[in-house]
Amino acid sequence: MSETKKKNIRWVEEPELGFWETTFLPAVMKGLKTTLRHVTARRTVTQQYPEVKPELPLHYRGVHRLNRDEQDRVKCVACMMCATACPANCISIVGQAAPPEWPDRDKFPQSFELDELRCIYCGMCEEACPVDAIELTHIYDLTGESREDLLYDREKLLGVFDQTRNDARDPVRTGRGVLGPASEFQELPALGPATSVPTSDRSAKAESSGVIRTTGREGQR
Numbered sequence: 001m002s003e004t005k006k007k008n009i010r011w012v013e014e015p016e017l018g019f020w021e022t023t024f025l026p027a028v029m030k031g032l033k034t035t036l037r038h039v040t041a042r043r044t045v046t047q048q049y050p051e052v053k054p055e056l057p058l059h060y061r062g063v064h065r066l067n068r069d070e071q072d073r074v075k076c077v078a079c080m081m082c083a084t085a086c087p088a089n090c091i092s093i094v095g096q097a098a099p100p101e102w103p104d105r106d107k108f109p110q111s112f113e114l115d116e117l118r119c120i121y122c123g124m125c126e127e128a129c130p131v132d133a134i135e136l137t138h139i140y141d142l143t144g145e146s147r148e149d150l151l152y153d154r155e156k157l158l159g160v161f162d163q164t165r166n167d168a169r170d171p172v173r174t175g176r177g178v179l180g181p182a183s184e185f186q187e188l189p190a191l192g193p194a195t196s197v198p199t200s201d202r203s204a205k206a207e208s209s210g211v212i213r214t215t216g217r218e219g220q221r
């Protein structure tokens with residue numbers, strides 16, 4: 001070892017324990033002092049969820065939605081860009097040739113499946129999408145009774161769009177690095193307790209927030 005490297009090494013000797021240290025009483029007292037400080041602090045650190053909704057960071061990225069276009073068709077053109085960009089490999093798409101009455105595109109997704117359990121909510125899919133068809137929303141409290149419930153198919157993802165399309169908080173971010181309406185908030189609009197949900201809060205109005213219901217509008221959309 002060179003002399004310079006030797007000079008940069010600082011040897012730390014283990015301190016010798018005195019009589020009191022060997023009884024561990026000073027360490028116990030120090031621990032109790034820390035506990036007492038937290039017990040007597042007047043700071044509230046527990047949030048009463050679900051009665052009180054958590055204050056999430058601005059631009060929090062939650063459940064995905066698959067957008068509809070002006071004609072109410074699925075906006076996705078099955079280009080596979082999102083699936084290619086996804087680092088968690090949790091998007092599966094089967095493309096199909098678009099019907100003749102859809103001259104503006106070559107393909108649409110016959111099936112579109114996103115594993116919300118596998119997703120790491122990085123937002124790469126919405127960044128990659130050339131037509132802003134997939135976006136992340138503010139919905140964070142998705143639940144399910146099985147793993148399959150959290151495999152969101154095309155209808156479920158369109159259902160999230162139907163539930164959030166008029167919510168000012170969504171989309172959190174749009175494609176090509178341009179921030180969505182939520183970026184203009186100084187703070188997130190307050191949500192009331194679950195027992196008094198504001199009428200504007202469409203996601204919280206769902207029978208069970210997070211369990212996204214399909215709209216029944218299925219078929220070639």
Ligand code: SF4
Nearest residue numbers: 086119120122123125
């Ligand atoms: S948010 Fe990230 S991990 Fe989740 S589907 Fe999109 S690209 Fe994949």
Ligand code: SF4
Nearest residue numbers: 076077079080082129
């Ligand atoms: S959501 Fe966007 S990126 Fe993904 S397949 Fe559809 S059009 Fe392509």
